[in-house]
Amino acid sequence: MSGAHILVESLVKEDVNTIFGYPGGVVLGIFDALFDAPLRVILTRHEQAAAHAADGYARASGKVGVCMSTSGPGATNLVTGIATAYMDSIPIVALTGQVATPLIGGDAFQEADITGITRPITKHNYLVRDVRDLARTIKEAFHIASTGRPGPVLVDLPKDVTVNEAEFKYPKTVELRGYKPTYEGHPRQIKRAAEQIAKSERPVIYAGGGVISSGASRELREFAHKIQAPVTLTLLGLGGFPASAPLFVGMLGMHGTKCANSAVSECDLLIAIGARCDDRVTGKVDKFAPNATIIHIDIDPAAISKSVVVDIPIVGDVKNILAQLMPLVKKCNTEAWLKQVEKWKKEYPLTYDKKAKTIKPQYVVEQIYEATGGDAIIATEVGQNQMWAAQFYRFDAPRRFLSSGGLGTMGYGFPAAIGAQIACPDRLVFDIAGDGSFQMNIQELATVVRLKLPVKVAILNNQFLGMVRQWQKMFYGGRYSSSCLADNPDFAKVAQAYGATGIRITEKRHVRPAIETAIKTPGPVILDFMVEREENVMPMVPAGAAISEMIMEA
Amino acid sequence: MKRHTISVLVENHPGVLARIAGLFSGRGFNIESLSVGETEDPTASRMTVVVQGDDPILEQVTKQLNKLVDVIKVSDLTKEDFIERELVLIKVNADGRSRSEIVQIATIFRARIVDVAPKAVTIEATGTEDKINALVNMLKPFGIREMARTGTVALMRTVR
Numbered sequence: 236m237s238g239a240h241i242l243v244e245s246l247v248k249e250d251v252n253t254i255f256g257y258p259g260g261v262v263l264g265i266f267d268a269l270f271d272a273p274l275r276v277i278l279t280r281h282e283q284a285a286a287h288a289a290d291g292y293a294r295a296s297g298k299v300g301v302c303m304s305t306s307g308p309g310a311t312n313l314v315t316g317i318a319t320a321y322m323d324s325i326p327i328v329a330l331t332g333q334v335a336t337p338l339i340g341g342d343a344f345q346e347a348d349i350t351g352i353t354r355p356i357t358k359h360n361y362l363v364r365d366v367r368d369l370a371r372t373i374k375e376a377f378h379i380a381s382t383g384r385p386g387p388v389l390v391d392l393p394k395d396v397t398v399n400e401a402e403f404k405y406p407k408t409v410e411l412r413g414y415k416p417t418y419e420g421h422p423r424q425i426k427r428a429a430e431q432i433a434k435s436e437r438p439v440i441y442a443g444g445g446v447i448s449s450g451a452s453r454e455l456r457e458f459a460h461k462i463q464a465p466v467t468l469t470l471l472g473l474g475g476f477p478a479s480a481p482l483f484v485g486m487l488g489m490h491g492t493k494c495a496n497s498a499v500s501e502c503d504l505l506i507a508i509g510a511r512c513d514d515r516v517t518g519k520v521d522k523f524a525p526n527a528t529i530i531h532i533d534i535d536p537a538a539i540s541k542s543v544v545v546d547i548p549i550v551g552d553v554k555n556i557l558a559q560l561m562p563l564v565k566k567c568n569t570e571a572w573l574k575q576v577e578k579w580k581k582e583y584p585l586t587y588d589k590k591a592k593t594i595k596p597q598y599v600v601e602q603i604y605e606a607t608g609g610d611a612i613i614a615t616e617v618g619q620n621q622m623w624a625a626q627f628y629r630f631d632a633p634r635r636f637l638s639s640g641g642l643g644t645m646g647y648g649f650p651a652a653i654g655a656q657i658a659c660p661d662r663l664v665f666d667i668a669g670d671g672s673f674q675m676n677i678q679e680l681a682t683v684v685r686l687k688l689p690v691k692v693a694i695l696n697n698q699f700l701g702m703v704r705q706w707q708k709m710f711y712g713g714r715y716s717s718s719c720l721a722d723n724p725d726f727a728k729v730a731q732a733y734g735a736t737g738i739r740i741t742e743k744r745h746v747r748p749a750i751e752t753a754i755k756t757p758g759p760v761i762l763d764f765m766v767e768r769e770e771n772v773m774p775m776v777p778a779g780a781a782i783s784e785m786i787m788e789a
Numbered sequence: 790m791k792r793h794t795i796s797v798l799v800e801n802h803p804g805v806l807a808r809i810a811g812l813f814s815g816r817g818f819n820i821e822s823l824s825v826g827e828t829e830d831p832t833a834s835r836m837t838v839v840v841q842g843d844d845p846i847l848e849q850v851t852k853q854l855n856k857l858v859d860v861i862k863v864s865d866l867t868k869e870d871f872i873e874r875e876l877v878l879i880k881v882n883a884d885g886r887s888r889s890e891i892v893q894i895a896t897i898f899r900a901r902i903v904d905v906a907p908k909a910v911t912i913e914a915t916g917t918e919d920k921i922n923a924l925v926n927m928l929k930p931f932g933i934r935e936m937a938r939t940g941t942v943a944l945m946r947t948v949r
Contacts, residue, residue, distance in 0.1 A: 354808060355815050359858040362804070379858060413800060413861045537852035540845070 445509015
């Protein structure tokens with residue numbers, strides 16, 4: 236069997252049914268083998284979009300996403316998507332073509348050292364030098380991507396390796412002596428944690444994306460209710476705990492709620508679960524939960540005490556550890572604390588000028604939330620659109636919110652929405668976009684039109700790079716350097732030119748009807764909401780400040 | 790800042806050195822010395838890395854090294870009782886008048902003369918880094934033309 240066919244058979248063995256990719260010189264043989272394979276190949280119009288689509292597919296489904304490109308520029312175009320998945324611990328396998336092994340290192344046509352380039356942004360990567368290693372490498376790649384702390388794995392496939400023949404034998408198990416993730420928590424640490432929880436009167440649970448990748452939302456819900464602790468989530472954790480639950484206090488960090496940040500600042504016990512204490516969450520590190528004992532549950536030992544010093548680390552899978560912890564804990568004495576938290580919640584709700592005559596971007600997000608019954612998959616781009624989506628769309632279930640948190644990649648949302656729609660064909664998928672971000676992968680209109688994918692894009696069009704403008708207004712004296720996009724094209728017309736439905740909305744009263752129309756219209760719809768131009772995302776913790784020092788209004 | 794000698798057992802694959810080196814440089818750690826070679830098991834190599842850093846930084850480095858799929862085991866030998874050695878080759882100016890003095894210094898350090906020419910000798914020495922530094926300092930006044938050091942290799946002492 237040729238290497239190309241071994242690759243395809245291996246993917247079938249891994250239960251892959253969709254590949255997001257783009258063909259080119261050295262992968263012609265692989266694409267030829269894919270032509271009549273029981274796999275769906277989704278042609279994106281840029282390799283970056285293939286990587287983001289694989290990422291969106293993985294976030295929405297929990298399965299490993301797969302993307303493929305040719306060598307050289309094809310491979311380097313995947314890089315941003317791979318880095319995005321790396322920062323957010325998303326399992327994807329990226330397959331890249333490479334020039335034939337005798338040519339490697341000789342500056343051949345379309346050659347790039349992609350394993351060298353992606354070394355710091357992959358969980359692991361491979362350059363396959365011998366067709367006899369191919370099946371085992373694919374097996375290992377999927378194993379590494381999906382276990383432990385998930386992440387992207389790249390497999391570089393030289394042309395001759397895909398042409399050469401070998402017997403196809405797919406290994407049943409993986410033998411990697413340097414890779415043994417810890418799943419079970421240490422019983423003594425779990426016991427210590429339970430003792431601290433029993434003593435606490437002002438506990439806060441701070442949970443992140445680990446809850447979602449571990450599939451532990453139910454365990455988190457039961458745990459929080461049992462000990463009666465308020466729960467805050469990171470951006471990537473949204474949906475990991477129901478936003479409608481009374482114990483939920485909102486997102487924390489830079490654009491989190493005042494309630495969440497106050498609760499973290501004044502708690503006596505912080506239980507960090509599957510979260511990595513990112514700087515956008517902690518603000519000034521030494522003022523983060525300053526009076527608290529900190530318990531940190533994470534599958535990655537390197538995430539523990541990286542920035543915030545932890546008192547009780549528990550390394551292992553969040554779902555297992557919460558299950559181990561449950562029988563050891565009981566209801567904490569938190570009545571007074573919950574009353575205080577409730578007071579903050581009432582006093583400082585997320586809000587905006589609801590009486591405004593113009594279209595407020597927050598209003599658009601709220602209307603999407605209501606029109607979809609809170610049940611859509613929401614992808615976002617990066618910037619103000621992302622923060623408003625996080626603040627005003629209330630997620631009650633995991634794998635509904637797809638957003639580039641760590642890397643902050645503009646252009647992520649639209650292709651991620653494509654991946655999610657492919658993974659979940661019966662679900663409603665929205666990309667909440669900005670006019671800047673949308674243009675970073677606008678070519679994917681061709682992808683959704685060809686596949687008749689019913690992805691809906693809601694552009695919060697303020698004709699600015701909104702978050703850049705907001706910072707320029709607040710911290711750079713209102714000098715709008717390179718952030719004004721007043722000469723944007725008419726996105727509705729652009730959509731129409733591609734063959735999608737495009738609607739421009741300029742009046743508040745047309746917002747809800749346009750959303751309803753989009754939901755009813757089959758196929759892709761681009762909604763271009765002409766929103767208030769200089770709206771700011773509030774509240775806000777200025778960069779480097781403590782999270783207790785929130786600015787409530789600009 | 791404390792000096793740490795870290796012993797890293799890794800898969801003997803192409804690209805592993807780049808991964809380890811990249812991990813240090815990508816996180817802003819300066820490697821003082823690094824040596825690599827095969828072990829008793831030909832599928833594994835041992836890297837001995839000497840770095841300076843505070844304890845939290847070293848802890849982070851150790852954890853990050855452990856995360857690499859190609860890394861089998863990481864030990865910070867500084868916490869243990871360990872043996873360390875370094876090898877050096879020093880080409881030093883030596884004419885008729887200074888040669889015997891240089892040979893005497895070499896003898897004191899249990900070093901060997903491995904090459905002699907009319908105007909220079911090359912000395913081979915092994916020992917701890919401190920000993921090598923002392924030898925280098927003794928030879929400096931004669932004029933060191935060239936020098937090559939291996940960096941430290943180290944093993945934990947066997948518990949008796």
